[in-house]
Amino acid sequence: MINVSEIAQIVGGNIEGDESMEINRIRPVHSDEQGGLAIVFSKKDLKAISETSADVIIGPSSILSCPAKTKIVIDSVDAEKLNHLMRYYKASKYKLFDQGNTSENPDIYIGKYCQVGQGCHFMPGVKIMNGVTIGHNVAIHANTVIKEGTVIGDNVTIDSNNSIGNYSFEYMTGKKSRYERVESVGRVIIESDVEIGCNNTIDRGTLGDTIIGQGTKIDNLVQIGHDCHIGKHCLLVSQTGFAGHTTLEDNVIVHGQAGTAGHLTIGKNSVIKAKSGVSHSFPANSDLFGYPAKDARAYYKNLAALNKLTKSSKSNQQPKEIGKERSFFAKIFNF
Helix, strand or coil: CEEHHHHHHHHCCEEECCCCCEECCEECCCCCCCCCEEECCCHHHHHHHHHCCCCEEEECHHHHHCCCCEEEECCCCCHHHHHHHHHHHHHHHCCCCCCCCCCCCCCCEECCCCEECCCCEECCCCEECCCCEECCCCEECCCCEECCCCEECCCCEECCCCEEEECCCCEECCCCCCCEECCCCCEEEECCCCEECCCCEEECCCCCEEEECCCCEECCCCEECCCCEECCCCEECCCCEECCCEEECCCCEECCCCEECCCEEECCCCEECCCCEECCCECCCCEEECCCCEEHHHHHHHHHHHHHHHHHHHHCCCCCHHHHHHHHHHHHHCC
């Protein structure tokens, strides 16, 4: 817990409202959560302040009109000060100042303040950091790291060499360097009946949560960025990648080496074919292919028309003598 007075002192802001109020979580401006502290990072956040359900909000003077009970007004977003606040919050929430191995097996590390259900099985090299919650019948294989605050449901299988709960890839302009990383205080939530293959990385949310929906199956070598919401019963094939704030609704299938830009939504029951690059949102039942990805049928029609034009152009060309010579030498030297 941290009170408003302490927060204002850290970020250098002026308080409008109850300075004794305490908060126990940091959350996005736009969220279904009730209460907590929200921080305005972008113009998109400003558009959502009128609907925020946060008890406390940090931002420019325009936040004074929002429904939050207490406002902390700052002149500008200072990466160093905000990171100081979020690191303090994160260390307090997950008690990172008090770490140690609670496992009876010397080959497995289980941090303090964790909850582990019945019937779980952890292989050598597994590291589970402070404040992780794990349901029943969970299997975690060798050398996987589960970072602080991660929540895992029941009947989940996580194969070898995964890293779950990494820093988000979110940066701001800093004073000491051009890019300064924004501290990540969100979590990764893996719902029940999820299967995760080998060598995957799942980043925690910056302020909110990265969520893997119930029954989703993830192949090997998949990157899931910060604040992504993967729906229920999705299939993510090897070497797919999802930039931050990507939402896949339920029953979406993504084939190998496809990827998405951030801040977009793919509707339920959609398919993204292999090697596609998705640059904007698509509705439910979409069938996508290509770069930039579009409706697969339209893409195939365009490709067929292009092939027809190419063949027509080639048939109108007159053969040249040099072409005959090249054809002759090709037979000898296998050019």
